[in-house]
Amino acid sequence: MLDPLITLTTDFGEDSPYVAAVKGVILSVNPRARLIDLSHQIPPQGVGHAAFFLAEALPYFPAGTVHVVVVDPGVGGERAVLLVEAAGQRVLAPDNGCLTEFLRPLPTPPVVRRVTEARFWRPSVSSTFHGRDIFAPVAGHLSLGVSPDQFGPLTDSWVRLERPEACAEGADLVGEVVFVDHFGNLISNIPAGRVERPPERIEVAGSVLPDCRWVRTYADVEPGRLVALTSSAGLVEVAVAQGSAEERLRAGVGTAIRLVGCRR
Amino acid sequence: MLDPLITLTTDFGEDSPYVAAVKGVILSVNPRARLIDLSHQIPPQGVGHAAFFLAEALPYFPAGTVHVVVVDPGVGGERAVLLVEAAGQRVLAPDNGCLTEFLRPLPTPPVVRRVTEARFWRPSVSSTFHGRDIFAPVAGHLSLGVSPDQFGPLTDSWVRLERPEACAEGADLVGEVVFVDHFGNLISNIPAGRVERPPERIEVAGSVLPDCRWVRTYADVEPGRLVALTSSAGLVEVAVAQGSAEERLRAGVGTAIRLVGCRR
Amino acid sequence: MLDPLITLTTDFGEDSPYVAAVKGVILSVNPRARLIDLSHQIPPQGVGHAAFFLAEALPYFPAGTVHVVVVDPGVGGERAVLLVEAAGQRVLAPDNGCLTEFLRPLPTPPVVRRVTEARFWRPSVSSTFHGRDIFAPVAGHLSLGVSPDQFGPLTDSWVRLERPEACAEGADLVGEVVFVDHFGNLISNIPAGRVERPPERIEVAGSVLPDCRWVRTYADVEPGRLVALTSSAGLVEVAVAQGSAEERLRAGVGTAIRLVGCRR
Numbered sequence: 001m002l003d004p005l006i007t008l009t010t011d012f013g014e015d016s017p018y019v020a021a022v023k024g025v026i027l028s029v030n031p032r033a034r035l036i037d038l039s040h041q042i043p044p045q046g047v048g049h050a051a052f053f054l055a056e057a058l059p060y061f062p063a064g065t066v067h068v069v070v071v072d073p074g075v076g077g078e079r080a081v082l083l084v085e086a087a088g089q090r091v092l093a094p095d096n097g098c099l100t101e102f103l104r105p106l107p108t109p110p111v112v113r114r115v116t117e118a119r120f121w122r123p124s125v126s127s128t129f130h131g132r133d134i135f136a137p138v139a140g141h142l143s144l145g146v147s148p149d150q151f152g153p154l155t156d157s158w159v160r161l162e163r164p165e166a167c168a169e170g171a172d173l174v175g176e177v178v179f180v181d182h183f184g185n186l187i188s189n190i191p192a193g194r195v196e197r198p199p200e201r202i203e204v205a206g207s208v209l210p211d212c213r214w215v216r217t218y219a220d221v222e223p224g225r226l227v228a229l230t231s232s233a234g235l236v237e238v239a240v241a242q243g244s245a246e247e248r249l250r251a252g253v254g255t256a257i258r259l260v261g262c263r264r
Numbered sequence: 265m266l267d268p269l270i271t272l273t274t275d276f277g278e279d280s281p282y283v284a285a286v287k288g289v290i291l292s293v294n295p296r297a298r299l300i301d302l303s304h305q306i307p308p309q310g311v312g313h314a315a316f317f318l319a320e321a322l323p324y325f326p327a328g329t330v331h332v333v334v335v336d337p338g339v340g341g342e343r344a345v346l347l348v349e350a351a352g353q354r355v356l357a358p359d360n361g362c363l364t365e366f367l368r369p370l371p372t373p374p375v376v377r378r379v380t381e382a383r384f385w386r387p388s389v390s391s392t393f394h395g396r397d398i399f400a401p402v403a404g405h406l407s408l409g410v411s412p413d414q415f416g417p418l419t420d421s422w423v424r425l426e427r428p429e430a431c432a433e434g435a436d437l438v439g440e441v442v443f444v445d446h447f448g449n450l451i452s453n454i455p456a457g458r459v460e461r462p463p464e465r466i467e468v469a470g471s472v473l474p475d476c477r478w479v480r481t482y483a484d485v486e487p488g489r490l491v492a493l494t495s496s497a498g499l500v501e502v503a504v505a506q507g508s509a510e511e512r513l514r515a516g517v518g519t520a521i522r523l524v525g526c527r528r
Numbered sequence: 529m530l531d532p533l534i535t536l537t538t539d540f541g542e543d544s545p546y547v548a549a550v551k552g553v554i555l556s557v558n559p560r561a562r563l564i565d566l567s568h569q570i571p572p573q574g575v576g577h578a579a580f581f582l583a584e585a586l587p588y589f590p591a592g593t594v595h596v597v598v599v600d601p602g603v604g605g606e607r608a609v610l611l612v613e614a615a616g617q618r619v620l621a622p623d624n625g626c627l628t629e630f631l632r633p634l635p636t637p638p639v640v641r642r643v644t645e646a647r648f649w650r651p652s653v654s655s656t657f658h659g660r661d662i663f664a665p666v667a668g669h670l671s672l673g674v675s676p677d678q679f680g681p682l683t684d685s686w687v688r689l690e691r692p693e694a695c696a697e698g699a700d701l702v703g704e705v706v707f708v709d710h711f712g713n714l715i716s717n718i719p720a721g722r723v724e725r726p727p728e729r730i731e732v733a734g735s736v737l738p739d740c741r742w743v744r745t746y747a748d749v750e751p752g753r754l755v756a757l758t759s760s761a762g763l764v765e766v767a768v769a770q771g772s773a774e775e776r777l778r779a780g781v782g783t784a785i786r787l788v789g790c791r792r
Contacts, residue, residue: 002559007548013446014305015313017320018496020271023300024324031266031326035300036551036563041542044447045506049543056545060552060660062559073506076481127481129496132324182541183572217604217655232546232657242573242601277710278569279577281584282760284535287564288588295530295590299564308711309770337770340745391745393760396588 003032004143007061009054010070010131011042021132022068025122029140038067045073047098048253051161052179052187054091055101056233063088068131068139071098076127081134082158083142083151086110090142092135097161104163116152166190171263173199175236177255184244187237188257192230200261202228204238204249218242228259267296268407271325273318274334274395275306285396286334289386293404302331309337311362312517315425316443316451318355319365320497327352332395332403335362340391345398346422347406347415350374354406356399361425368427380416430454435527437463439500441519448508451501452521456494464525466492468502468513482506492523531560532671535589537582538598538659539570549660550596553650557668566595573601575626576781579689580707580715582619583629584761591616596659596667599626604655609662610686611670611679614638618670620663625689632691644680694718699791701727703764705783712772715765716785720758728789730756732766732777746770756787 006026012018019040026033038057042050050071058067072079072094080095087106092115093099103110115134118125120141125133138151166175166189175190186204198214212226221227223242231237238257239245246252270290276282283304290297302321306314314335322331336343336358344359351370356379357363367374379398382389384405389397402415430439430453439454450468462478476490485491487506495501500523503509510516534554540546547568554561566585570578578599586595600607600622608623615634620643621627631638643662646653648669653661666679694703694717703718714732726742740754749755751770759765766785767773774780 005555005559007551009548011446014301014303015307015317016445016447017303017317018445020273020302020317020321021324023271023302024321024326027269027300027329028324028326031269034298034562036555037301037542037565038548038551039542039545043543044508053543053545053548057548057552060549060556062552062556065552065555073487074483077483079483126494126496128493128501132496181544181546182539183544219602219605219607223601229656230654232654232660237656244572275710278565278567279571280709280711281567281581282709284537284566284581284585285588287535287566288585288590288593291533291564291593292588292590295533298562301565308772337751338747341747343747390758390760392757392765396760 003034004030004066005036005062006033006066006068006139006143007036007038008040008068009038009042009050010040011044011046012040012070014040018129018131022070022136025132025136026140029137030143033140033143042071045071047071047073047096048161049179050098051101054099058089058091058102059087061089065089066139066143067091068135069093069098070131070135072096072130075130081115081130083113083115083138083148084110085148090148092139095158097159100161100163111148112155112158113148114152114155117150120146120151164189166194168263171261173259173262175257177251177253177257180246180252183239184246185231185237185239186245186249186251186255187231187233187235190236190257190259192234192236195236195259195262196264197262199228199259202238203258203260204251205255212238267298268294268330269300269326270297270330270332270403270407271300271302272304272332273302273306273314274304275308275310276304276334278304282393282395286332286400289396289400290404293401294407297404297407306335309335311335311337311360312425313443314362315365318363322353322355322366323351325353329353330403330407331355332399333357333362334395334399336360336394339394345379345394347377347379347402347412348374349412354412356403359422361423364425364427375412376419376422377412378416378419381414384410384415428453432527435525437523437526439521441515441517441521444510444516447503448510449495449501449503450509450513450515450519451495451497451499454500454521454523456498456500459500459523459526460528461526463492463523466502467522467524468515469519476502531562532558532594533564533590534561534594534596534667534671535564535566536568536596537566537570537578538568539572539574540568540598542568546657546659550598550664553660553664554668557665558671561668561671570599573599575599575601575624576689577707578626579629582627586617586619586630587615589617593617594667594671595619596663597621597626598659598663600624600658603658609643609658611641611643611666611676612638613676618676620667623686625687628689628691639676640683640686641676642680642683645678648674648679692717694722696791699789701787701790703785705779705781705785708774708780711767712774713759713765713767714773714777714779714783715759715761715763718764718785718787720762720764723764723787723790724792725790727756727787730766731786731788732779733783740766
């Protein structure tokens with residue numbers, strides 16, 4: 001039998017000992033666990049960032065993988081810890097909406113539990129580090145084969161983040177930036193499948209981008225050119241070939257994007 | 265039998281090939297080793313940072329784990345390489361004090377050896393990269409089951425870092441910041457267990473923090489508020505809810521902290 | 529039999545979901561793969577940086593390791609994906625020169641294939657994320673034991689980066705910075721083996737470094753002093769003991785280095 005996979009996604013950074021403590025606790029509960037770092041560079045308290053990140057990461061993992069998500073500004077407060085089974089994945093996450101985008105497209109509703117059974121937690125639980133004291137030992141026990149129903153009761157209430165929806169206005173599509181990646185590419189909420197023809201022009205934050213070409217990939221233009229294209233997540237993206245659109249356009253999450261004349 | 269765990273803690277960063285070389289050498293000696301990254305973001309030459317980090321990380325690992333610590337400004341000079349057995353952990357580290365805080369609270373003295381047996385090293389040892397040439401192959405052999413006494417002689421002399429001690433002054437507790445975490449939380453050397461009642465006020469660097477509340481967790485206040493609380497390491501911490509106390513207060517390691525009127 | 533090792537080297541950073549997606553796809557193809565992060569902090573589109581990095585990292589790994597390299601500004605364009613067998617390693621990389629320095633010193637020519645067999649790819653291949661859609665599944669299948677010749681035809685044409693060569697001028701050696709490491713050490717293209725005696729003086733960008741000593745290791749001088757020495761890769765390096773030569777000298781890749789009077 002394969003040793004179980006447990007992934008980790010946090011906003012802990014790597015200069016602090018928090019990731020290390022989580023790993024130690026998991027391995028102390030289940031020394032066979034295979035730990036996979038997804039990211040410890042989610043921006044601090046970046047629940048929205050985590051939501052996009054998880055939607056583009058979790059679906060690629062083998063069925064049965066346990067995912068530990070600790071982006072948790074509400075730690076120690078009223079928010080629940082959730083154990084979610086969906087699309088074959090098993091996810092531990094704070095109930096703050098960080099799973100919204102992962103769950104949104106799924107054809108069947110997830111099975112969601114509130115993690116309440118303290119017998120699986122560390123004997124002493126701090127009020128500021130549930131990653132170490134609750135998430136890690138629960139992930140360890142889950143990976144040992146403890147049935148999800150042992151960790152707490154089902155719930156059908158959990159936090160969803162609001163998401164701005166792209167919309168059509170005449171021949172235009174209008175949306176906004178929902179994620180800025182490591183390269184400074186601006187990823188919008190406009191599904192590329194709704195673009196029926198190359199836009200006549202592209203507006204970012206209300207200004208027309210001069211010379212922005214609609215392309216298939218970055219390498220279709222010389223380095224430094226502005227382009228719009230289909231992102232690897234199937235969304236419209238504004239980028240600078242071998243550069244940063246974030247810096248060039250001083251844009252970020254929430255910046256308006258308009259594709260003028262892209263619909264028939 | 266379980267494949268052995270070897271953790272890595274360095275100040276190498278991830279843009280340089282040094283972490284990769286260490287991993288390659290370990291796996292060439294013991295292809296079964298399971299490598300666990302603790303951090304490669306210890307600040308360059310940050311021995312004091314590493315000392316705090318290791319104290320909050322190593323104790324959580326299963327007994328028998330091998331820990332490789334390479335924060336080593338003295339590489340190639342007179343400093344020894346130590347192999348330390350303590351609290352069930354086995355640690356390879358330069359003799360520069362980086363294990364001070366890990367070892368301090370232990371009830372029994374550690375077994376400490378100087379790593380001198382060159383037959384376990386790489387055949388050619390550079391004077392600037394002992395991580396690759398000494399620590400990595402020794403960790404590999406240790407994880408293969410070579411007995412610690414094979415690597416060098418016992419010693420009872422090793423470097424300890426001085427640590428500022430918190431102290432009581434009348435009804436106050438006085439200490440200083442000893443660690444700043446990734447979130448900008450200021451962690452002091454004041455044991456939270458010595459706080460007998462919520463302080464009347466809190467001074468940082470000699471100035472009273474207006475409106476700083478003593479709380480149980482960050483979520484007890486609205487985002488942006490200054491708080492003081494018990495850190496996950498059991499020390500008094502000054503933080504900004506969903507913000508950075510480091511930036512807000514322009515404080516850092518060594519900044520004075522005073523809890524006024526917290527003792528009966 | 530040992531579970532196969534697959535290393536990852538990318539410029540993806542860790543704030544984006546790209547590394548996670550690559551890991552998920554590999555593990556979905558081969559759930560037994562053992563993933564080893566080498567770096568996700570190669571500078572964006574830093575092909576030259578990757579070339580130095582890989583030369584100092586790959587040779588240390590056990591024979592048979594699969595290395596996935598995705599520093600790929602040409603993604604989706606005409607550049608090929610290569611599968612290279614060399615020095616016992618198996619490397620998947622874009623054909624952009626990033627393997628130049630790894631391959632240069634090898635005594636026997638590598639076996640190089642163009643990855644063309646789409647049956648090993650993800651069913652739908654994006655034009656901007658071949659790491660996920662081609663490299664990851666090919667690495668997974670390779671690690672499962674699929675023979676390299678299944679992935680595509682042999683080629684003897686691939687991109688090599690130009691490399692500036694150090695040269696002798698009278699009693700001097702003249703070269704330039706080819707890599708700046710995480711500590712700000714300036715690593716030149718001058719082989720330390722060509723230095724016959726300590727240089728009389730050292731010039732960086734045409735200016736003599738006052739007080740720069742030729743030493744064996746950083747710890748030979750007090751912190752803050754400029755030194756020149758043999759790097760762990762056997763090249764001449766200019767450094768500041770416990771400091772950053774990059775910052776002190778405002779130098780970088782391409783900065784001229786002259787060792788005056790170091791040859792007999």
